[in-house]
Amino acid sequence: MSSRDEIIEAVRGTLGSNRANAATVRRDADALLEELTAIRPDLLADDLVEAFIARLVTPKVAATAERIADASELPAAVARYLEARGLPTAIALQPAAVLQALDWSGFELHDRVAPDETLAVGFARWGIAETGSLVFHSDAETPILANFLPLHHLVMVRASTVLAYLDDYAAATAGQRPPRNVNIITGASGTTDIEGSLVLGAHGPRYLHVVILDESAEPRALQS
Amino acid sequence: MSAPHATSAAASSSKRDARPIAFVSAQALRERMHDAVNDPHLRKSFRGAMDFLMAKRAAQFPDESELDSLRTLSEGIRQYSLSRLPDLLEQLEAKLTRNGVQVHWAADADEANAIMLGIARRHAAKTIVKGKSMVSEEIEFNHAMHDAGIDALESDMGEYIVQLAGEKPSHIIMPAIHKTKEQIATLFAEKVPGVSYTDNVDTLIQIGRQVLREKFEQADIGLSGVNFAVAETGTLCLVENEGNGRMCTTVPRVHMAITGIEKVVEKLEHVAPLYSILTRSATGQAISTYFNLISGPRKPGEKDGPEEVHLILLDNGRSQAYADEQLRKTLQCIRCGACMNHCPVYTRIGGLAYGTTYPGPIGKIISPHLMGLEQTHLLPTVSTLCGACGEVCPVKIPIPELLVRLRGEAQSKPHDNPVMVGQGAGYSALASFVWRTWARIYARPGNYRMFSWLASRFRALTPSRQSGWTAARTPLTPAPRRLRDMVRDRQ
Numbered sequence A: 001m002s003s004r005d006e007i008i009e010a011v012r013g014t015l016g017s018n019r020a021n022a023a024t025v026r027r028d029a030d031a032l033l034e035e036l037t038a039i040r041p042d043l044l045a046d047d048l049v050e051a052f053i054a055r056l057v058t059p060k061v062a063a064t065a066e067r068i069a070d071a072s073e074l075p076a077a078v079a080r081y082l083e084a085r086g087l088p089t090a091i092a093l094q095p096a097a098v099l100q101a102l103d104w105s106g107f108e109l110h111d112r113v114a115p116d117e118t119l120a121v122g123f124a125r126w127g128i129a130e131t132g133s134l135v136f137h138s139d140a141e142t143p144i145l146a147n148f149l150p151l152h153h154l155v156m157v158r159a160s161t162v163l164a165y166l167d168d169y170a171a172a173t174a175g176q177r178p179p180r181n182v183n184i185i186t187g188a189s190g191t192t193d194i195e196g197s198l199v200l201g202a203h204g205p206r207y208l209h210v211v212i213l214d215e216s217a218e219p220r221a222l223q224s
Numbered sequence B: 001m002s003a004p005h006a007t008s009a010a011a012s013s014s015k016r017d018a019r020p021i022a023f024v025s026a027q028a029l030r031e032r033m034h035d036a037v038n039d040p041h042l043r044k045s046f047r048g049a050m051d052f053l054m055a056k057r058a059a060q061f062p063d064e065s066e067l068d069s070l071r072t073l074s075e076g077i078r079q080y081s082l083s084r085l086p087d088l089l090e091q092l093e094a095k096l097t098r099n100g101v102q103v104h105w106a107a108d109a110d111e112a113n114a115i116m117l118g119i120a121r122r123h124a125a126k127t128i129v130k131g132k133s134m135v136s137e138e139i140e141f142n143h144a145m146h147d148a149g150i151d152a153l154e155s156d157m158g159e160y161i162v163q164l165a166g167e168k169p170s171h172i173i174m175p176a177i178h179k180t181k182e183q184i185a186t187l188f189a190e191k192v193p194g195v196s197y198t199d200n201v202d203t204l205i206q207i208g209r210q211v212l213r214e215k216f217e218q219a220d221i222g223l224s225g226v227n228f229a230v231a232e233t234g235t236l237c238l239v240e241n242e243g244n245g246r247m248c249t250t251v252p253r254v255h256m257a258i259t260g261i262e263k264v265v266e267k268l269e270h271v272a273p274l275y276s277i278l279t280r281s282a283t284g285q286a287i288s289t290y291f292n293l294i295s296g297p298r299k300p301g302e303k304d305g306p307e308e309v310h311l312i313l314l315d316n317g318r319s320q321a322y323a324d325e326q327l328r329k330t331l332q333c334i335r336c337g338a339c340m341n342h343c344p345v346y347t348r349i350g351g352l353a354y355g356t357t358y359p360g361p362i363g364k365i366i367s368p369h370l371m372g373l374e375q376t377h378l379l380p381t382v383s384t385l386c387g388a389c390g391e392v393c394p395v396k397i398p399i400p401e402l403l404v405r406l407r408g409e410a411q412s413k414p415h416d417n418p419v420m421v422g423q424g425a426g427y428s429a430l431a432s433f434v435w436r437t438w439a440r441i442y443a444r445p446g447n448y449r450m451f452s453w454l455a456s457r458f459r460a461l462t463p464s465r466q467s468g469w470t471a472a473r474t475p476l477t478p479a480p481r482r483l484r485d486m487v488r489d490r491q
């Protein structure tokens, strides 16, 4: 008998008559999730995007964030970021259509990310307000190495895709065939492996800046 | 199957007996613990680190009742998953295969290493870069590769340090916590070409980052562990903070993942709460920096990702634990390390003294299944049974209860139908005679009266050295007057 059959038979054999029927199984699985919704922690603000931003800028997540009202404002936001830190204008740009469509004149673009890349601009599919997380999916347009290698990682995410909790993401994608790789990122890379002291920029980016594309932002800005 | 326990135990034992995994003997275990306790340096670094982790965890759970609900839920999810284990394993295999992942099954460490060596040989691999994986430690993967002339390089900062030093991890989450920054500075200066001594932690990490960046590019294969495997979608979940794990699983052409068979859960929605309680219990983080969900190799048109993905599902004694309803709870573990951080024994002796891959309370309950009781029968006794581990365990494993059960399995008289490999390995005819005699005396008031009368009469004859008992305690001497006599006098 192969090891596979031996292992499966060993665990199946010992379950004996304890195997529940399909209906009970389904009920049990769902009941578990009902409990979950009852004990979700509070968000930092009522408004999802505000809660998301508030979380992003906490010392624990240690990211920075800003809002723009239209995607066309992204290159200017990137330019401001570079200027404030005295960084070169040669940047890696993820080949996502939303990003490629913008006017990047004044920048030197490349889409292949070098191992010592200074800055890469990418696009996240979802944001998670509870934890200040960004969710990336891999595909032909969004290679994931761009998320791993640069020292500075600039990410655009749509306000309409900010969800309250991580389990909302699980629920939103339930039943779908998953992409090859889902990358959930919360803040900058870090390690406490030497004497427990936190050092940022372990193997991944040291700085994370999130630009939230909030098409409703402008009227709100006018009100205030 | 009429006697499933014996069947599965025998099945795995016949394969496992062939290979004794390096382990410290009973004598060595005592000596190591002694050395550790007498090392003020080590005690200080562990005390400090564990206090830090305990405080961070506590800050994550300000509300007792909320914590309890979350623990109950997590326990429920783990028990539910285990109750469907065979079905979920089959589903996981089918979905992963559909996604293009090659699934392998290994009954024991040797088989797992042979499978991975086979993959490495097929790709003529010279270097394997590793993300953190306790299972790879469990099967002594690095050794096996070394013997075959293949370099297996750790890329988690802590694991990298431990590997440079030629040591083993002392904590499942913080592998190098037993080392001071000065020791690490000296180590780097000696072992990393072109590096001079610096004890600046930031610089040390930057050195590690630079060295390892190159290795990711050069490596032929990346190896990782798995925190959760989702059956419904065929997805492998990896939790990390540094970002080395996702490099290992993305940059090299081949990705091999290895995990124990117990890690499978039904769906992603069940992973979310487990993930949340894992990071909060382990490092006191609301969420880890990175969470990667891998569901297959590179697709046509994609610019990165491995061309080949393999998953090795390892039994290595887990089906033995599974066969017994009480011992099955051992498999609920999500490897957060909280039980270690809160253990008064672990905090004092550190992780290396145990001599097993998994130290601390979780090590004491899982190692007997992985290695057999012959080598591990003393482990369940390295505990005060204070109960702290069971109280903090996010999936409510009754660790103290399991320790008592394992003591029983280890010390009972060997019999024909054992639930565990090595049952009775700690059996002593003398000890058992003493306890049986004591039970006979204690169970009958007449006997006990006579015994206590004789004992106080002849107390001068009690030896001052009572073998193991007096090694660290004062001798047991009967009182000059019995309690019953004292009471009678007062009336």
Ligand code: SF4
Binding pocket: B332, B333, B334, B335, B336, B337, B338, B339, B340, B361, B362, B389, B392, B393, B394, B395, B396, B397
């Ligand atoms: S036994 Fe519980 S506390 Fe210990 S590592 Fe496993 S899940 Fe964590």
